[in-house]
Amino acid sequence: xxxxxxxxxxxxxxxxxxxxxxxxxxxxxxxxxxxxxxxxxxxxxxxxxxxxxxxxxxxxxxxxxxxxxxxxxxxxxxxxxxxxxxxxxxxxxxxxxxxxxxxxxxxxxxxxxxxxxxxxxxxxxxxxxxxxxxxxxxxxxxxxxxxxxxxxxxxxxxxxxxxxxxxxxxxxxxxxxxxxxxxxxxxxxxxxxxxxxxxxxxxxxxxxxxxxxxxxxxxxxxxxxxxxxxxxxxxxxxxxxxxxxxxxxxxxxxxxxxxxxxxxxxxxxxxxxxxxxxxxxxxxxxxxxxxxxxxxxxxxxxxxxxxxxxxxxxxxxxxxxxxxxxxxxxxxxxxxxxxxxxxxxx
Amino acid sequence: xxxxxxxxxxxxxxxxxxxxxxxxxxxxxxxxxxxxxxxxxxxxxxxxxxxxxxxxxxxxxxxxxxxxxxxxxxxxxxxxxxxxxxxxxxxxxxxxxxxxxxxxxxxxxxxxxxxxxxxxxxxxxxxxxxxxxxxxxxxxxxxxxxxxxxxxxxxxxxxxxxxxxxxxxxxxxxxxxxxxxxxxxxxxxxxxxxxxxxxxxxxxxxxxxxxxxxxxxxxxxxxxxxxxxxxxxxxxxxxxxxxxxxxxxxxxxxxxxxxxxxxxxxxxxxxxxxxxxxxxxxxxxxxxxxxxxxxxxxxxxxxxxxxxxxxxxxxxxxxxxxxxxxxxxxxxxxxxxxxxxxxxxx
Numbered sequence: 001x002x003x004x005x006x007x008x009x010x011x012x013x014x015x016x017x018x019x020x021x022x023x024x025x026x027x028x029x030x031x032x033x034x035x036x037x038x039x040x041x042x043x044x045x046x047x048x049x050x051x052x053x054x055x056x057x058x059x060x061x062x063x064x065x066x067x068x069x070x071x072x073x074x075x076x077x078x079x080x081x082x083x084x085x086x087x088x089x090x091x092x093x094x095x096x097x098x099x100x101x102x103x104x105x106x107x108x109x110x111x112x113x114x115x116x117x118x119x120x121x122x123x124x125x126x127x128x129x130x131x132x133x134x135x136x137x138x139x140x141x142x143x144x145x146x147x148x149x150x151x152x153x154x155x156x157x158x159x160x161x162x163x164x165x166x167x168x169x170x171x172x173x174x175x176x177x178x179x180x181x182x183x184x185x186x187x188x189x190x191x192x193x194x195x196x197x198x199x200x201x202x203x204x205x206x207x208x209x210x211x212x213x214x215x216x217x218x219x220x221x222x223x224x225x226x227x228x229x230x231x232x233x234x235x236x237x238x239x240x241x242x243x244x245x246x247x248x249x250x251x252x253x254x255x256x257x258x259x260x261x262x263x264x265x266x267x268x269x270x271x272x273x274x275x276x277x278x279x280x281x282x283x284x285x286x287x288x289x290x291x292x293x294x295x296x297x298x299x300x301x302x303x304x305x306x307x308x309x310x311x312x313x314x315x316x317x318x319x320x321x322x323x324x325x326x327x328x329x330x331x332x333x334x335x336x337x338x339x340x341x342x343x344x345x346x
Numbered sequence: 347x348x349x350x351x352x353x354x355x356x357x358x359x360x361x362x363x364x365x366x367x368x369x370x371x372x373x374x375x376x377x378x379x380x381x382x383x384x385x386x387x388x389x390x391x392x393x394x395x396x397x398x399x400x401x402x403x404x405x406x407x408x409x410x411x412x413x414x415x416x417x418x419x420x421x422x423x424x425x426x427x428x429x430x431x432x433x434x435x436x437x438x439x440x441x442x443x444x445x446x447x448x449x450x451x452x453x454x455x456x457x458x459x460x461x462x463x464x465x466x467x468x469x470x471x472x473x474x475x476x477x478x479x480x481x482x483x484x485x486x487x488x489x490x491x492x493x494x495x496x497x498x499x500x501x502x503x504x505x506x507x508x509x510x511x512x513x514x515x516x517x518x519x520x521x522x523x524x525x526x527x528x529x530x531x532x533x534x535x536x537x538x539x540x541x542x543x544x545x546x547x548x549x550x551x552x553x554x555x556x557x558x559x560x561x562x563x564x565x566x567x568x569x570x571x572x573x574x575x576x577x578x579x580x581x582x583x584x585x586x587x588x589x590x591x592x593x594x595x596x597x598x599x600x601x602x603x604x605x606x607x608x609x610x611x612x613x614x615x616x617x618x619x620x621x622x623x624x625x626x627x628x629x630x631x632x633x634x635x636x637x638x639x640x641x642x643x644x645x646x647x648x649x650x651x652x653x654x655x656x657x658x659x660x661x662x663x664x665x666x667x668x669x670x671x672x673x674x675x676x677x678x679x680x681x682x683x684x685x686x687x688x689x690x691x692x
Contacts, residue, residue: 154500154599202639210630236657240599253500253586284556293548311582
């Protein structure tokens with residue numbers, strides 16, 4: 001008989017939390033007991049999972065008694081408050097916030113890239129930023145075969161990355177647009193920032209707040225997390241992060257330079273034939289390329305529009321798309337939990 | 347008394363044609379007589395311009411008799427058919443299609459960059475691609491001061507670039523989405539291509555058809571036109587062109603490398619203080635940056651999010667936005683017409 005686990009989901013009523021529960025179901029995860037947790041505000045809600053109705057409880061330190069695996073996605077400050085409590089009680093925390101990602105003792109893991117890092121965990125394993133995950137998953141097979149020296153990425157990010165309220169805000173704006181009414185913005189681009197702009201029929205070049213160097217936190221996450229996951233501080237990474245009026249699915253226009261010279265587009269395409277978790281969708285003659293609309297609901301990362309740069313022999317352009325709530329969040333977290341089981345770390 | 351001109355607009359009922367007429371009005375262009383032309387299908391429509399009702403006539407070779415300036419925006423094949431006829435009859439044609447852009451004898455003009463090229467015209471002056479225009483207008487002041495060696499651009503293009511029917515298709519898809527109905531696509535990404543995909547809540551990495559090298563025509567236009575306008579064949583240009591669900595306003599995430607070393611962000615910002623037709627919107631503390639929603643209806647090109655690359659001393663990132671139907675099409679065409687008058691070439 002397979003061992004079964006007591007799994008807790010903190011942030012169960014959020015956009016990512018909901019997908020974590022659905023992903024546990026889709027993967028038929030060996031759940032012995034499921035504990036759904038949230039803030040006091042959302043506690044009491046009912047959620048059906050694994051055929052049973054669960055009542056969401058307010059998270060407290062002793063909520064984590066006897067929990068084996070805790071999936072956190074309730075914001076950075078909540079993670080900082082509860083992750084130590086959960087670890088103290090013997091749980092392994094897979095944290096989807098940015099609270100611990102860059103901490104020296106915390107592995108930052110995309111299983112297709114650095115699964116072995118999980119072994120170093122001291123109770124917390126961090127799930128990277130959504131935009132980072134799909135990019136490194138797609139680039140890792142190229143890096144392994146041809147080396148990788150430079151990444152310049154521009155993102156086309158879905159509103160679901162900003163949470164359930166932001167999804168609703170975009171919908172309301174679209175309704176207003178169609179009626180010829182004024183578009184109201186209270187959340188986007190960033191709930192905790194001063195100004196808000198309509199996203200409907202717009203593109204907003206701000207995700208998260210600005211850091212003092214003029215880059216946003218989202219951009220700096222992509223830069224720093226990529227280096228940490230790929231274990232390469234010399235890797236040159238630049239990012240411009242942009243929100244567009246899409247509900248699900250982040251797209252990325254990525255320019256890379258490989259270490260090897262003389263590599264062909266066909267050779268780049270070939271690295272994806274057996275790449276774990278990555279699907280090649282690249283046939284211009286058939287207008288086949290990844291899109292947010294076709295990646296929605298899928299666990300994989302999709303890669304296409306692979307072209308050699310017309311000037312740089314070592315330069316290539318790619319278009320990378322994935323469901324930001326799944327591979328970008330819920331699925332990557334559950335995948336880490338599956339790795340924990342497979343590596344007998346839980 | 348100022349001299350006045352007989353101006354013809356070919357494609358008067360299209361999305362760009364309509365803006366050409368409004369732009370002539372907004373600029374109080376010295377129009378003696380206005381002739382509005384279209385295909386047989388759209389002929390007979392009434393359009394009010396300069397306070398008078400005009401009936402749109404079917405374009406025929408002799409429609410251009412006594413015309414001084416003809417603004418063309420009715421598709422490449424129509425331009426190929428009628429531009430020689432108009433020129434034969436003494437008109438100067440400002441052509442907004444790709445029909446003549448790369449021809450050796452045809453100046454390809456963005457007045458802020460290469461107004462003097464107009465003097466070389468042999469009857470036809472080409473208006474560049476919308477995505478190219480705003481990019482070169484914004485980069486020219488940088489190039490003049492610090493030199494320019496490399497451009498890598500990813501675009502976020504509005505649906506209006508694909509015409510009035512595509513605007514309507516996106517609206518219909520948004521309505522269907524809100525009702526939970528299936529999204530129907532018959533035009534986008536490219537009316538003349540085989541397959542069509544919904545743009546609502548999506549990002550489509552295809553604009554125009556694919557060329558044999560895996561780049562789209564839109565991408566190759568940006569690459570080739572930029573070199574021609576800037577008179578620099580050694581300039582390295584790469585482009586990824588993407589359609590997003592925005593009605594008006596193209597946005598561009600642009601990475602550049604300048605020739606000079608040690609240039610600061612402040613120095614880059616300063617080149618825009620007196621740059622013609624370009625407005626700097628760049629203050630992270632105030633969340634000030636260009637957006638499609640705020641560029642809509644404006645003639646200028648807006649630049650912000652200027653950051654120095656964290657690795658390349660000569661590398662900078664910028665975010666460039668402009669109304670694709672105005673500076674990207676109608677206004678640039680009218681601006682060329684104004685230059686023709688100012689240079690006494692008409």
